[in-house]
Amino acid sequence: MDKRVLKTKTALTDALFELLETKEIADISVTELCEKADVNRRTFYIHYSNVDDIFEDYENELSEQVYQTMKSANGDIETLLDTFDNILSSNFQGFKQLCLNQKHHALIDRLQRMLFHTLEDSLLVDNPSANDQLVLQYLSSGLINSYIYWFEHPDKMSYQELAIINKEIIQANLTILK
Template identity: 40%
Template sequence: MDQRVLNTNQRLRKALFLLLDKKPLEKISITELCTQAKVSRGTFYIHYTKVTDVFDDFKLDLAMQVAQALTLNYPDVDTLIDTFNKILFQNLTGFWHLCNNQQHQRLVNDLTSMLFDTLCTGLDIQKNDKEQQIILQFVANGIVNSYVFWLLNQKTTDFETLVQTERKLLHSCLHVMKKIN
């Protein structure tokens, strides 16, 4: 993608997130967004038709980042989870705004599905092993939704504690999976 387009999209996102700190998404006008981003309305309309399109574009980019990262082979589940945590942490402001504006459910579903598929592939879980799939679905839902809970509850603990707790839960679930087999 052209660097100018990337810069424009990034400025619009940054401006949107700043405005979302002050007011809800549906109250932000295109003029206000363009002024904050120092982007002309004409430039805005080349890329988007409404303010929510900028938000949707962020969701799509985040989902694509996760999808690309999760297609790699990981030596162990800790490395996989570290990669997942890193991507979400790098996009924390946008993810927080998604959750805070109830715009997150589709993305949460997509992230959960991608994480579940990657865990199944990485752990070589067979399609007919329903018990293990249930455990991994539980793990994927738990990891993704723990971020949502953490963000929506004013970050009641620090990020490192969240990550360490997720890691302990993941290993406990993997231990249960071994006992089932």
């Protein structure tokens, strides 16, 4: 991607996430977003047709980043979990805004499917049983949903506690695999 395009999209995404700290997405105008990002409205419309499109673009980028990084983790469950946690940590503000603004459904579906297939590829043999697949489906959905829950209830536990609990739950459930 051209450096100018990347700079523009990053500025718009950062500005959107900053505005979402105090406003609902429906209340954010293109003009306000462009002023915050120091981007011309015409430039905005070259890349997006509306403010919601920034979320879709961010979802696509985050999903691809998670997929590529987890594929390179080579099957070690500890590495997979650490990798997943690191990606979400480095995209913390964006993922938080996606979850809290109910714009996360497509991303969540993609992340769950990607995590399931990555776990399946790295942990199971060629012909996994239905039971094994069910355990991995449960794990992948549960892991993603635990982050959503935490974003919605950050006062219940620290981020470090969440990561520890997720690892313990996943390790316990992996013993079910045959």
